Amino acid sequence: MIVWVKLFAAARQRAGTPATNFSLAEGATVRDLRAAIVQEYPTLADFLPHCRIAVDRDFAPDDHVLTETQEVGIIPPVSGG
Amino acid sequence: MIVWVKLFAAARQRAGTPATNFSLAEGATVRDLRAAIVQEYPTLADFLPHCRIAVDRDFAPDDHVLTETQEVGIIPPVSGG
Amino acid sequence: MIQLVHEPIDTQAILAAAAHPHAGAVVLFLGVTRQLTAGRETESLDYECYPEMAICKLRELEEQARAKWPLLHCVVVHRLGHLEISEASIAIAVSSPHRRAAFEAGQWLIDTIKEVVPIWKQENWQDGSREWVHPGTGLPKAT
Amino acid sequence: MIQLVHEPIDTQAILAAAAHPHAGAVVLFLGVTRQLTAGRETESLDYECYPEMAICKLRELEEQARAKWPLLHCVVVHRLGHLEISEASIAIAVSSPHRRAAFEAGQWLIDTIKEVVPIWKQENWQDGSREWVHPGTGLPKAT
Numbered sequence: 518m519i520v521w522v523k524l525f526a527a528a529r530q531r532a533g534t535p536a537t538n539f540s541l542a543e544g545a546t547v548r549d550l551r552a553a554i555v556q557e558y559p560t561l562a563d564f565l566p567h568c569r570i571a572v573d574r575d576f577a578p579d580d581h582v583l584t585e586t587q588e589v590g591i592i593p594p595v596s597g598g
Numbered sequence: 599m600i601v602w603v604k605l606f607a608a609a610r611q612r613a614g615t616p617a618t619n620f621s622l623a624e625g626a627t628v629r630d631l632r633a634a635i636v637q638e639y640p641t642l643a644d645f646l647p648h649c650r651i652a653v654d655r656d657f658a659p660d661d662h663v664l665t666e667t668q669e670v671g672i673i674p675p676v677s678g679g
Numbered sequence: 680m681i682q683l684v685h686e687p688i689d690t691q692a693i694l695a696a697a698a699h700p701h702a703g704a705v706v707l708f709l710g711v712t713r714q715l716t717a718g719r720e721t722e723s724l725d726y727e728c729y730p731e732m733a734i735c736k737l738r739e740l741e742e743q744a745r746a747k748w749p750l751l752h753c754v755v756v757h758r759l760g761h762l763e764i765s766e767a768s769i770a771i772a773v774s775s776p777h778r779r780a781a782f783e784a785g786q787w788l789i790d791t792i793k794e795v796v797p798i799w800k801q802e803n804w805q806d807g808s809r810e811w812v813h814p815g816t817g818l819p820k821a822t
Numbered sequence: 823m824i825q826l827v828h829e830p831i832d833t834q835a836i837l838a839a840a841a842h843p844h845a846g847a848v849v850l851f852l853g854v855t856r857q858l859t860a861g862r863e864t865e866s867l868d869y870e871c872y873p874e875m876a877i878c879k880l881r882e883l884e885e886q887a888r889a890k891w892p893l894l895h896c897v898v899v900h901r902l903g904h905l906e907i908s909e910a911s912i913a914i915a916v917s918s919p920h921r922r923a924a925f926e927a928g929q930w931l932i933d934t935i936k937e938v939v940p941i942w943k944q945e946n947w948q949d950g951s952r953e954w955v956h957p958g959t960g961l962p963k964a965t
Contacts, residue, residue, distance in 0.1 A: 526870050526942035527954040567959040571940070574875040590872055590940070596955035597869065597876075597900060597941025598853050598912050598932055607727050607799035608811040648816040652797070655732040671729055671797070677812035678726065678733075678757060678798025679710050679769050679789055690837055694852070700907055703856040706849065706928075709837070713846040713919060764843055776856060778932060785849075786925045 518543055518585040520550060528568055528591045531560040541583065547572070548579040550589070561591075568593050599624055599666040601631060609649060609672045612641040622664065628653070629660040631670070642672075649674050681737040682756045683730055688767045697772035699751035704778035706785040710769040712762050720805035724762045729797040733757070736796045744773070744788055748780040755788065757798060768800070824880040825899045826873055831910045840915035842894035847921035849928040853912040855905050863948035867905045872940035876900070879939045887916070887931055891923040898931065900941060911943070 521538045529535050539553045547570045555562045569576045571590040572583065583589065602619045610616050620634045628651045636643045650657045652671040653664065664670065680696055690707065697705050712724050741753045754772040762768055771788050775781040800812045823839055833850065840848050855867050884896045897915040905911055914931050918924045943955045 523872065525872055525940065526944070527956055530954065564959065567956065571872070571875055574878040576938075588874075590875060592872070592875075592940050593942060593954070594956040594958050595936065595938070595940055596943040596957060597871070597939050598936040604729065606729055606797065607801070608813055611811065645816065648813065652729070652732055655735040657795075669731075671732060673729070673732075673797050674799060674811070675813040675815050676793065676795070676797055677800040677814060678728070678796050679793040691834060694833055698854075698908055700857040702854050702908070705852040705854060705910075707852075708921070708925075709848040709850075710921070711841075711845050711848060711917075714843040715919075765841055765845070767848075774854075776858075778851070778853070778929075782851075782925060782929045786921075789921060 518545075520545075520583055520585065520587070520589055522550070522554070523588075523590040525591065526593045528561060528564060528593050531564055532558045545583050546579065547577050547581045547583065550583060551579070554591070564593070565591070599626075599664075601626075601664055601666065601668070601670055603631070603635070604669075604671040606672065607674045609642060609645060609674050612645055613639045626664050627660065628658050628662045628664065631664060632660070635672070645674070646672070680752070680754045681734060681741060683728060683733060684756055684758050685760045686758075688756050688758055688770045690767070690770060693754050693756060693770050693772045696754045697752045697774045699774050701776055702751050702774035703776050704781040705772060705774045706778075706781040708769075708771040708785050708789055709767040710789065711767050712764050714764050716802070721764065721802055722805045723764070723803045724768070725801040725803065726757075726759045726762065726768060727799045727801070728757075728759050732797050737792070740788060740791055740795070744784045747787070748775060748784040750775050750780065750784055753784070753788075755792070757796075759798070823895070823897045824877060824884060826871060826876060827899055827901050828903045829901075831899050831901055831913045833910070833913060836897050836899060836913050836915045839897045840895045840917045842917050844919055845894050845917035846919050847924040848915060848917045849921075849924040851912075851914040851928045851932055852910040853932065854910050855907050857907050859945070864907065864945055865948045866907065866946045867911065868944040868946065869900075869902045869905065869911060870942045870944065871900075871902050875940050880935070883931060883934055883938070887927045890930070891918060891927040893918050893923065893927055896927070896931075898935070900939075902941070
Protein backbone atom coordinates (compact mmCIF):
# COMPACT_ATOMS: atom_id res chain seq x y z
CA MET A 518 0.00 0.00 0.00
CA ILE A 519 1.03 3.63 -0.47
CA VAL A 520 1.01 5.82 2.61
CA TRP A 521 1.22 9.60 2.15
CA VAL A 522 3.01 11.58 4.85
CA LYS A 523 2.98 15.33 5.53
CA LEU A 524 6.06 17.00 6.96
CA PHE A 525 6.28 20.21 8.97
CA ALA A 526 8.79 22.75 10.29
CA ALA A 527 12.31 21.31 10.78
CA ALA A 528 11.17 17.86 9.58
CA ARG A 529 10.01 19.41 6.30
CA GLN A 530 13.19 21.41 6.06
CA ARG A 531 15.52 18.47 6.77
CA ALA A 532 13.68 16.23 4.29
CA GLY A 533 13.40 19.03 1.74
CA THR A 534 9.74 18.30 1.02
CA PRO A 535 6.33 19.06 2.60
CA ALA A 536 4.88 15.66 1.59
CA THR A 537 6.13 12.29 0.48
CA ASN A 538 4.92 8.72 0.24
CA PHE A 539 6.12 5.27 1.16
CA SER A 540 5.31 1.84 -0.15
CA LEU A 541 4.58 -0.33 2.89
CA ALA A 542 3.33 -3.88 3.37
CA GLU A 543 -0.32 -4.33 4.38
CA GLY A 544 -0.49 -4.34 8.19
CA ALA A 545 2.52 -2.03 8.54
CA THR A 546 2.62 -0.04 11.78
CA VAL A 547 3.81 3.42 12.69
CA ARG A 548 7.07 1.73 13.77
CA ASP A 549 7.54 0.36 10.25
CA LEU A 550 6.81 3.77 8.79
CA ARG A 551 9.43 5.37 11.04
CA ALA A 552 12.00 2.89 9.72
CA ALA A 553 11.02 3.60 6.13
CA ILE A 554 11.27 7.35 6.69
CA VAL A 555 14.80 7.13 8.11
CA GLN A 556 15.90 4.82 5.30
CA GLU A 557 14.74 7.22 2.62
CA TYR A 558 15.62 10.46 4.45
CA PRO A 559 18.87 9.96 6.42
CA THR A 560 18.80 13.66 7.35
CA LEU A 561 15.81 12.82 9.57
CA ALA A 562 17.59 9.99 11.44
CA ASP A 563 18.50 11.94 14.58
CA PHE A 564 15.40 14.14 14.47
CA LEU A 565 12.58 11.63 13.92
CA PRO A 566 12.85 10.05 17.40
CA HIS A 567 11.86 13.47 18.79
CA CYS A 568 8.80 13.63 16.53
CA ARG A 569 5.35 12.21 17.12
CA ILE A 570 3.42 10.60 14.28
CA ALA A 571 -0.14 11.77 13.73
CA VAL A 572 -2.68 9.49 12.07
CA ASP A 573 -5.98 11.02 11.06
CA ARG A 574 -5.17 14.16 13.07
CA ASP A 575 -4.43 12.45 16.34
CA PHE A 576 -1.15 11.25 17.85
CA ALA A 577 -0.64 7.53 17.19
CA PRO A 578 1.50 5.05 19.14
CA ASP A 579 4.23 3.09 17.37
CA ASP A 580 2.13 -0.11 17.23
CA HIS A 581 -0.75 1.64 15.45
CA VAL A 582 -1.57 -0.24 12.22
CA LEU A 583 -1.68 1.97 9.13
CA THR A 584 -4.05 1.83 6.20
CA GLU A 585 -3.78 3.49 2.81
CA THR A 586 -6.59 6.01 3.31
CA GLN A 587 -5.26 7.46 6.55
CA GLU A 588 -3.82 10.98 6.80
CA VAL A 589 -0.33 10.74 8.30
CA GLY A 590 1.88 13.58 9.57
CA ILE A 591 5.32 13.91 11.14
CA ILE A 592 4.90 16.21 14.14
CA PRO A 593 8.12 17.77 15.47
CA PRO A 594 7.98 19.05 19.07
CA VAL A 595 5.43 21.84 18.90
CA SER A 596 6.15 25.48 19.74
CA GLY A 597 2.90 27.30 19.14
CA GLY A 598 1.12 29.57 21.58
CA MET B 599 -9.73 66.95 70.57
CA ILE B 600 -12.09 66.75 67.60
CA VAL B 601 -11.73 63.72 65.32
CA TRP B 602 -13.44 63.80 61.94
CA VAL B 603 -14.68 60.49 60.54
CA LYS B 604 -15.74 59.57 56.99
CA LEU B 605 -18.47 56.98 56.47
CA PHE B 606 -19.06 54.82 53.42
CA ALA B 607 -21.65 52.47 51.89
CA ALA B 608 -23.95 50.82 54.46
CA ALA B 609 -22.18 52.62 57.35
CA ARG B 610 -22.94 55.97 55.72
CA GLN B 611 -26.49 54.85 55.02
CA ARG B 612 -27.16 53.57 58.56
CA ALA B 613 -25.69 56.71 60.13
CA GLY B 614 -27.41 58.95 57.62
CA THR B 615 -24.29 61.03 56.99
CA PRO B 616 -21.06 60.77 54.95
CA ALA B 617 -18.98 62.50 57.66
CA THR B 618 -19.23 63.31 61.30
CA ASN B 619 -16.99 64.27 64.23
CA PHE B 620 -16.44 63.22 67.80
CA SER B 621 -14.99 64.99 70.77
CA LEU B 622 -12.46 62.61 72.32
CA ALA B 623 -9.92 62.91 75.12
CA GLU B 624 -6.26 63.36 74.14
CA GLY B 625 -4.69 59.92 73.81
CA ALA B 626 -7.97 58.28 72.76
CA THR B 627 -7.58 55.10 70.73
CA VAL B 628 -9.50 53.54 67.86
CA ARG B 629 -11.28 51.46 70.55
CA ASP B 630 -12.49 54.66 72.26
CA LEU B 631 -13.65 56.02 68.91
CA ARG B 632 -15.63 52.84 68.22
CA ALA B 633 -17.44 53.30 71.57
CA ALA B 634 -18.18 56.95 70.79
CA ILE B 635 -19.56 56.06 67.36
CA VAL B 636 -21.95 53.45 68.75
CA GLN B 637 -23.11 55.81 71.48
CA GLU B 638 -23.98 58.56 69.02
CA TYR B 639 -25.22 56.26 66.20
CA PRO B 640 -27.07 53.28 67.72
CA THR B 641 -28.00 52.18 64.19
CA LEU B 642 -24.32 51.27 63.72
CA ALA B 643 -24.13 49.11 66.88
CA ASP B 644 -24.46 45.70 65.18
CA PHE B 645 -22.63 46.79 62.01
CA LEU B 646 -19.52 48.53 63.36
CA PRO B 647 -17.88 45.33 64.69
CA HIS B 648 -17.77 44.14 61.06
CA CYS B 649 -16.04 47.36 59.95
CA ARG B 650 -12.36 48.20 59.97
CA ILE B 651 -11.17 51.66 60.95
CA ALA B 652 -8.75 53.39 58.59
CA VAL B 653 -6.37 56.04 59.90
CA ASP B 654 -4.47 58.08 57.34
CA ARG B 655 -5.56 55.69 54.58
CA ASP B 656 -4.36 52.50 56.22
CA PHE B 657 -6.17 49.99 58.43
CA ALA B 658 -5.51 50.69 62.11
CA PRO B 659 -5.73 48.29 65.08
CA ASP B 660 -8.00 49.08 68.02
CA ASP B 661 -5.09 50.23 70.22
CA HIS B 662 -3.93 52.82 67.68
CA VAL B 663 -3.75 56.25 69.34
CA LEU B 664 -5.62 58.97 67.46
CA THR B 665 -4.63 62.58 66.90
CA GLU B 666 -6.72 65.49 65.71
CA THR B 667 -5.04 65.87 62.33
CA GLN B 668 -5.50 62.29 61.22
CA GLU B 669 -7.89 61.22 58.47
CA VAL B 670 -10.23 58.57 59.85
CA GLY B 671 -12.68 56.37 57.93
CA ILE B 672 -15.16 53.62 58.78
CA ILE B 673 -14.52 50.82 56.28
CA PRO B 674 -17.34 48.27 55.93
CA PRO B 675 -16.37 44.91 54.42
CA VAL B 676 -15.25 45.79 50.91
CA SER B 677 -16.89 44.47 47.74
CA GLY B 678 -14.99 46.09 44.89
CA GLY B 679 -13.38 44.31 41.97
CA MET C 680 -0.80 52.45 36.25
CA ILE C 681 -3.66 52.86 38.72
CA GLN C 682 -6.91 54.59 37.84
CA LEU C 683 -10.41 55.12 39.20
CA VAL C 684 -12.78 56.07 36.38
CA HIS C 685 -16.42 56.97 36.00
CA GLU C 686 -16.71 56.08 32.31
CA PRO C 687 -16.76 52.64 30.65
CA ILE C 688 -13.35 50.96 30.88
CA ASP C 689 -11.35 51.16 27.64
CA THR C 690 -9.81 47.68 27.37
CA GLN C 691 -7.82 48.56 24.25
CA ALA C 692 -6.09 51.43 26.03
CA ILE C 693 -5.33 49.10 28.95
CA LEU C 694 -3.83 46.41 26.69
CA ALA C 695 -1.79 49.12 24.96
CA ALA C 696 -0.53 50.34 28.34
CA ALA C 697 0.53 46.78 29.25
CA ALA C 698 2.45 46.17 26.00
CA HIS C 699 6.24 45.96 26.30
CA PRO C 700 8.93 44.73 23.88
CA HIS C 701 10.24 42.29 26.53
CA ALA C 702 6.78 40.89 27.24
CA GLY C 703 6.02 37.31 26.24
CA ALA C 704 2.65 37.24 27.99
CA VAL C 705 -0.14 39.64 28.82
CA VAL C 706 -3.01 38.61 31.09
CA LEU C 707 -6.10 40.80 31.20
CA PHE C 708 -8.75 40.19 33.84
CA LEU C 709 -12.17 41.80 33.56
CA GLY C 710 -14.63 41.71 36.43
CA VAL C 711 -18.06 42.16 34.89
CA THR C 712 -21.56 42.77 36.17
CA ARG C 713 -23.30 39.42 36.37
CA GLN C 714 -27.00 39.09 35.73
CA LEU C 715 -27.51 36.28 38.24
CA THR C 716 -26.13 36.00 41.78
CA ALA C 717 -27.27 32.97 43.76
CA GLY C 718 -30.35 32.75 41.54
CA ARG C 719 -31.37 36.41 42.04
CA GLU C 720 -31.48 38.75 39.09
CA THR C 721 -29.45 41.96 39.10
CA GLU C 722 -30.73 44.98 37.23
CA SER C 723 -27.62 47.14 37.68
CA LEU C 724 -24.85 47.98 40.15
CA ASP C 725 -23.49 51.09 41.81
CA TYR C 726 -19.92 51.34 43.07
CA GLU C 727 -18.90 53.70 45.87
CA CYS C 728 -15.34 54.37 46.89
CA TYR C 729 -13.05 56.02 49.45
CA PRO C 730 -10.92 57.37 46.61
CA GLU C 731 -7.84 58.67 48.47
CA MET C 732 -7.41 55.41 50.35
CA ALA C 733 -8.35 53.21 47.36
CA ILE C 734 -5.58 54.81 45.28
CA CYS C 735 -3.07 54.35 48.16
CA LYS C 736 -4.02 50.69 48.57
CA LEU C 737 -3.93 49.97 44.83
CA ARG C 738 -0.45 51.54 44.61
CA GLU C 739 0.68 49.38 47.54
CA LEU C 740 -0.67 46.26 45.83
CA GLU C 741 1.07 47.15 42.56
CA GLU C 742 4.33 47.53 44.49
CA GLN C 743 3.82 44.21 46.27
CA ALA C 744 3.00 42.45 43.00
CA ARG C 745 6.13 43.86 41.37
CA ALA C 746 8.18 42.60 44.34
CA LYS C 747 6.68 39.09 44.01
CA TRP C 748 6.81 38.70 40.20
CA PRO C 749 9.00 40.13 37.41
CA LEU C 750 6.29 42.32 35.90
CA LEU C 751 6.90 44.72 33.05
CA HIS C 752 3.61 46.59 33.40
CA CYS C 753 0.83 46.42 35.94
CA VAL C 754 -2.39 48.27 35.10
CA VAL C 755 -5.42 48.41 37.39
CA VAL C 756 -8.50 50.42 36.46
CA HIS C 757 -11.61 50.34 38.66
CA ARG C 758 -14.84 51.88 37.52
CA LEU C 759 -17.15 53.72 39.93
CA GLY C 760 -20.77 54.86 39.79
CA HIS C 761 -23.58 53.17 37.91
CA LEU C 762 -22.97 50.00 35.84
CA GLU C 763 -25.30 48.02 33.64
CA ILE C 764 -25.19 44.22 33.15
CA SER C 765 -22.10 42.95 31.30
CA GLU C 766 -20.11 46.13 31.90
CA ALA C 767 -16.64 45.76 33.40
CA SER C 768 -16.19 47.10 36.94
CA ILE C 769 -12.48 46.32 37.02
CA ALA C 770 -9.72 45.64 34.51
CA ILE C 771 -6.31 44.32 35.52
CA ALA C 772 -3.60 43.86 32.91
CA VAL C 773 -0.14 42.54 33.69
CA SER C 774 2.69 41.80 31.31
CA SER C 775 5.80 39.71 31.97
CA PRO C 776 8.47 37.88 29.99
CA HIS C 777 6.84 34.50 30.81
CA ARG C 778 3.23 33.57 31.26
CA ARG C 779 3.17 32.02 34.72
CA ALA C 780 4.09 35.30 36.42
CA ALA C 781 1.37 37.15 34.50
CA PHE C 782 -1.34 34.63 35.46
CA GLU C 783 -0.25 34.47 39.11
CA ALA C 784 0.08 38.22 39.51
CA GLY C 785 -3.30 38.85 37.84
CA GLN C 786 -5.04 36.39 40.11
CA TRP C 787 -3.28 37.64 43.25
CA LEU C 788 -4.16 41.25 42.41
CA ILE C 789 -7.89 40.63 41.99
CA ASP C 790 -8.01 38.36 45.07
CA THR C 791 -6.23 40.96 47.22
CA ILE C 792 -8.12 43.95 45.82
CA LYS C 793 -11.33 42.21 46.90
CA GLU C 794 -9.97 42.07 50.47
CA VAL C 795 -8.33 45.41 51.11
CA VAL C 796 -9.35 48.15 48.67
CA PRO C 797 -12.15 50.38 50.04
CA ILE C 798 -14.66 50.09 47.23
CA TRP C 799 -18.24 48.92 47.74
CA LYS C 800 -20.85 47.50 45.43
CA GLN C 801 -24.58 48.10 45.73
CA GLU C 802 -26.79 45.52 44.01
CA ASN C 803 -29.86 47.01 42.38
CA TRP C 804 -32.05 43.91 42.14
CA GLN C 805 -34.56 43.34 39.39
CA ASP C 806 -37.37 43.46 42.03
CA GLY C 807 -36.53 47.10 42.83
CA SER C 808 -34.71 46.53 46.12
CA ARG C 809 -31.17 47.77 46.71
CA GLU C 810 -28.52 46.23 48.88
CA TRP C 811 -24.93 47.04 49.84
CA VAL C 812 -22.71 44.01 49.42
CA HIS C 813 -20.67 43.60 52.60
CA PRO C 814 -19.27 40.06 52.56
CA GLY C 815 -19.22 38.24 55.85
CA THR C 816 -21.52 40.51 57.86
CA GLY C 817 -24.60 38.28 57.59
CA LEU C 818 -26.69 41.19 58.83
CA PRO C 819 -30.19 42.22 57.83
CA LYS C 820 -30.00 44.47 54.80
CA ALA C 821 -29.61 48.19 55.20
CA THR C 822 -32.63 50.01 53.89
CA MET D 823 -14.74 29.69 19.06
CA ILE D 824 -11.55 28.40 17.45
CA GLN D 825 -9.71 30.28 14.71
CA LEU D 826 -6.42 30.24 12.83
CA VAL D 827 -5.77 33.65 11.29
CA HIS D 828 -3.11 35.26 9.12
CA GLU D 829 -3.89 38.86 10.12
CA PRO D 830 -3.20 40.67 13.40
CA ILE D 831 -5.42 39.35 16.20
CA ASP D 832 -8.40 41.62 16.95
CA THR D 833 -8.54 41.56 20.76
CA GLN D 834 -11.71 43.67 20.89
CA ALA D 835 -13.58 41.16 18.74
CA ILE D 836 -12.31 38.35 20.99
CA LEU D 837 -13.44 40.09 24.18
CA ALA D 838 -16.80 40.76 22.54
CA ALA D 839 -17.09 37.07 21.64
CA ALA D 840 -16.35 36.11 25.27
CA ALA D 841 -18.97 38.47 26.76
CA HIS D 842 -22.02 36.81 28.33
CA PRO D 843 -24.76 38.17 30.62
CA HIS D 844 -24.02 35.43 33.19
CA ALA D 845 -20.27 36.13 33.15
CA GLY D 846 -18.71 37.61 36.28
CA ALA D 847 -15.15 37.21 34.98
CA VAL D 848 -13.33 37.29 31.68
CA VAL D 849 -9.67 36.31 31.42
CA LEU D 850 -7.78 37.17 28.25
CA PHE D 851 -4.33 35.73 27.67
CA LEU D 852 -2.09 37.12 24.93
CA GLY D 853 1.10 35.36 23.93
CA VAL D 854 3.31 38.01 22.35
CA THR D 855 6.55 38.05 20.40
CA ARG D 856 9.34 38.74 22.85
CA GLN D 857 12.38 40.74 21.83
CA LEU D 858 14.78 38.81 24.07
CA THR D 859 14.99 35.04 24.61
CA ALA D 860 17.81 33.84 26.86
CA GLY D 861 19.70 37.04 26.08
CA ARG D 862 19.42 36.67 22.30
CA GLU D 863 17.59 39.27 20.26
CA THR D 864 14.68 38.27 18.03
CA GLU D 865 13.98 40.25 14.89
CA SER D 866 10.68 38.53 14.03
CA LEU D 867 8.91 35.16 14.09
CA ASP D 868 7.21 32.90 11.59
CA TYR D 869 4.52 30.41 12.58
CA GLU D 870 3.80 27.26 10.57
CA CYS D 871 0.88 24.96 11.19
CA TYR D 872 -0.75 21.64 10.33
CA PRO D 873 -4.10 23.38 10.06
CA GLU D 874 -6.54 20.45 9.86
CA MET D 875 -5.03 18.79 12.92
CA ALA D 876 -4.51 22.07 14.82
CA ILE D 877 -8.22 22.87 14.49
CA CYS D 878 -9.14 19.33 15.64
CA LYS D 879 -6.85 19.55 18.65
CA LEU D 880 -8.02 23.04 19.61
CA ARG D 881 -11.64 21.86 19.47
CA GLU D 882 -10.75 18.89 21.68
CA LEU D 883 -9.07 21.21 24.19
CA GLU D 884 -12.07 23.54 24.22
CA GLU D 885 -14.30 20.53 24.93
CA GLN D 886 -12.00 19.32 27.72
CA ALA D 887 -11.84 22.79 29.27
CA ARG D 888 -15.63 23.03 29.22
CA ALA D 889 -15.82 19.64 30.94
CA LYS D 890 -13.39 20.76 33.66
CA TRP D 891 -14.74 24.26 34.33
CA PRO D 892 -18.16 25.96 33.99
CA LEU D 893 -17.21 28.18 31.08
CA LEU D 894 -19.66 30.41 29.26
CA HIS D 895 -17.39 31.15 26.29
CA CYS D 896 -14.03 29.81 25.26
CA VAL D 897 -12.27 31.63 22.43
CA VAL D 898 -8.89 30.59 21.03
CA VAL D 899 -7.32 32.44 18.10
CA HIS D 900 -3.83 31.54 16.88
CA ARG D 901 -2.04 33.65 14.34
CA LEU D 902 0.13 32.12 11.60
CA GLY D 903 2.75 33.49 9.24
CA HIS D 904 5.10 36.40 9.88
CA LEU D 905 4.98 38.32 13.20
CA GLU D 906 6.89 41.37 14.33
CA ILE D 907 8.01 42.07 17.92
CA SER D 908 5.14 42.76 20.38
CA GLU D 909 2.51 41.24 18.11
CA ALA D 910 0.24 38.60 19.63
CA SER D 911 0.65 35.06 18.31
CA ILE D 912 -2.22 33.68 20.39
CA ALA D 913 -5.24 35.05 22.20
CA ILE D 914 -7.30 32.97 24.60
CA ALA D 915 -10.42 34.43 26.20
CA VAL D 916 -12.61 32.55 28.65
CA SER D 917 -15.64 33.78 30.54
CA SER D 918 -17.27 32.20 33.57
CA PRO D 919 -19.62 33.19 36.39
CA HIS D 920 -16.68 33.28 38.87
CA ARG D 921 -13.08 34.25 38.37
CA ARG D 922 -11.20 31.19 39.56
CA ALA D 923 -12.56 29.03 36.73
CA ALA D 924 -11.62 31.66 34.15
CA PHE D 925 -8.03 31.94 35.42
CA GLU D 926 -7.57 28.18 35.74
CA ALA D 927 -9.07 27.40 32.34
CA GLY D 928 -7.03 30.12 30.62
CA GLN D 929 -3.81 28.85 32.11
CA TRP D 930 -4.62 25.20 31.40
CA LEU D 931 -5.49 26.03 27.79
CA ILE D 932 -2.24 27.82 27.01
CA ASP D 933 -0.17 25.19 28.87
CA THR D 934 -1.87 22.35 26.96
CA ILE D 935 -1.85 24.10 23.59
CA LYS D 936 1.92 24.40 23.94
CA GLU D 937 2.12 20.62 24.32
CA VAL D 938 -0.28 19.16 21.79
CA VAL D 939 -1.31 21.59 19.05
CA PRO D 940 0.75 21.18 15.84
CA ILE D 941 2.00 24.73 15.39
CA TRP D 942 5.67 25.63 15.12
CA LYS D 943 7.59 28.84 15.63
CA GLN D 944 10.66 29.88 13.68
CA GLU D 945 12.88 32.47 15.37
CA ASN D 946 14.37 34.99 12.98
CA TRP D 947 17.29 36.25 15.05
CA GLN D 948 18.63 39.76 14.84
CA ASP D 949 21.96 38.32 13.52
CA GLY D 950 20.19 37.00 10.41
CA SER D 951 20.06 33.31 11.39
CA ARG D 952 16.79 31.40 11.49
CA GLU D 953 15.88 28.52 13.74
CA TRP D 954 12.86 26.27 14.25
CA VAL D 955 11.92 26.07 17.89
CA HIS D 956 11.49 22.41 18.81
CA PRO D 957 11.55 22.21 22.61
CA GLY D 958 13.41 19.27 24.08
CA THR D 959 15.27 18.08 21.01
CA GLY D 960 18.62 19.58 21.95
CA LEU D 961 19.80 18.97 18.38
CA PRO D 962 22.05 21.07 16.21
CA LYS D 963 19.94 23.64 14.41
CA ALA D 964 18.41 22.85 11.07
CA THR D 965 19.84 25.04 8.37
